[in-house]
Amino acid sequence: MKTIKISEAVVRRLPIYLRFLNELSKKNVQTVSSQDLGVKLDLNPAQIRKDLAYFGEFGKKGIGYDVDYLIEKIRQILKLDKVIPVALVGAGNLGRALCNYNAYLKDNMKIVAVFDAQENKIGESINNLKVKPMSELNEVIQEAKVRIGIITVPAAEAQQVADRFVESGVEAILNFAPLIIKVPSEVRVHHADFTTELQSLAYYLD
Amino acid sequence: MKTIKISEAVVRRLPIYLRFLNELSKKNVQTVSSQDLGVKLDLNPAQIRKDLAYFGEFGKKGIGYDVDYLIEKIRQILKLDKVIPVALVGAGNLGRALCNYNAYLKDNMKIVAVFDAQENKIGESINNLKVKPMSELNEVIQEAKVRIGIITVPAAEAQQVADRFVESGVEAILNFAPLIIKVPSEVRVHHADFTTELQSLAYYLD
DNA sequence: TAGATTGTTAATCGATTAACAATC
DNA sequence: TAGATTGTTAATCGATTAACAATC
Structure with a gap:
């Protein structure tokens, strides 16, 4: 129905x-x-x-x-009656900030894994989560049954990360990188871009 | 016309x-x-x-x-042919992350001042900007001719910050706090809320 | 009962898309 | 010239709002 x-x-x-x-x-x-x-x-x-x-x-x-x-x-x-496992790629300032929302999102969603491509970030602790290398992404996502992926890497790397998410079976992606990413039609993407948001505000100045 | x-x-x-x-x-x-x-x-x-x-x-x-x-x-x-001065309140992780976009936004916008209500944050340096106390907000905003304000404080404080922005003459506000803020109709507000964004994505999971 | 407020239909309003003459 | 692509009108599609019978 x-x-x-x-x-x-x-x-x-x-x-x-x-x-x-x-x-x-x-x-x-x-x-x-x-x-x-x-x-x-x-x-x-x-x-x-x-x-x-x-x-x-x-x-x-x-x-x-x-x-x-x-x-x-x-x-x-909204299917928020069970906790939805989420993964995040990009352990920079923004990624770190979003991890802090875990408390707010409790009962609904939980960021269960954080990844980064940079050697020096790996092993770092963010909100009790150890940053993992990209090589472990597919395995971790499948084991933790992650359903949503968050992208907080620079624009140049965002499409690759999206591809990895898709490949590992993630069903939806929230992209913060300033770039339109392409995914198969069965994967849902939302773009949350601070820069375009700010620029569109400028239009309304007198 | x-x-x-x-x-x-x-x-x-x-x-x-x-x-x-x-x-x-x-x-x-x-x-x-x-x-x-x-x-x-x-x-x-x-x-x-x-x-x-x-x-x-x-x-x-x-x-x-x-x-x-x-x-x-x-x-x-978009009125981006001159640099638009922007101020940010809330020097937490998210505020810090947004300040890093300054480089990307060059020619368009510039975050010229950062404020926080917490004593221990004041004086801290973020991207060459010293965090200032809320008491200086009106003065700094008027001197620097700030036109857009960004709110990255917890929900409980967001409305107060919005009021301060309005009072000091800011023309538009970008609010990241998970709460609908109220302002006079001549001020433009956009809401950029990570949590509602993520929750609406959940709807599209199978 | 009287007052309030829903659920829903119909009316309005607005945004997207198709189509094509104009023209580089 | 032939092919490509704009700017724009008309058609379609979709979303919002008004209005009101149903009913708590």
Whole structure:
């Protein structure tokens, strides 16, 4: 019955809902309306209701959404109800920074391995993870059942790293290198590029 | 005559064009077609032509676009033809990582000041920049004519930092904290959030 | 019950793509 | 000239928003 195609725009909003719902839950808020969510997240309430309705009837008319129930449902939709093992290549400043999010991502995702091509980085400790050489990538990824790969190497090496990820069976890639990487269509890639982000902001200066 | 509103989607693609054109220029490629660009950037050639045509007639029929001329034009459109001073708050791992992009961003943008609220960070050196206390933020930003602010502090402090940026006259903000920040409508905010990015990727796992 | 809020349909709005005359 | 490629219009596709019956 998964015939209706969910647009990327919808999928990108789900984690934003989830994050705010988690905040509400921490404050012991029981119920929230699409109105409330809209105000806090700068979104149209109708859009929020529609987004959620793609996946089921999670609310109660006249009441709103049960916070904890909706959290549970969104986590299921995003497949975040089990910890997803993640690997990262590029133990530079950025890679190191992302490893620090491990605590924040707990219950959802976990960076379980860090790799680097540079000799002098290997063996270094980042957040209790020892940096491993690229030669061990395939083996480690398969053993740890890594499903998502993060690329934080310079642009010149990013495509090679992507190829290695694909080859080792990773299903999705988050690329931070300033370059469009190419992968087979069954692998999902998102680009998270600080430099293009910053440059597009400049357009809006007066 | 700036009556036609340019969509955000268009503006976000311009830096991607620019980046690839710069690569071509470095390889001494003189001319490029929308076809070529489309293949390399995974975009529809008609879309690329239309994007560029919003701003002028930059190509030659039957020939394509002159690489260096198009670079010049896109830099003008994005207001990147002069160096834009940028400030960053949050001298943690992520802040430090972003400062390293200064070299890459040369000619376009420059991080000219770094601030942190924590005593022990102040005075530290990052990429030849001394970390300054928050008390100096307004003064430094006004003196250095900073136009864009980057937020790399924990979520709990991000809104306060945004308020300080706005108060000191910053025109646009790039927020890396996992939280939607609120600013007056004349200030432009982009959210660059690693955690939501990663979570939305999970949806596409089988 | 009265008030609130969902889920959903229809209307609107906007973005992408196809097609082609113009022309280098 | 013949082939290539732009700039642009029209067609398509998709996403957002408004409106409201259903109902808690």
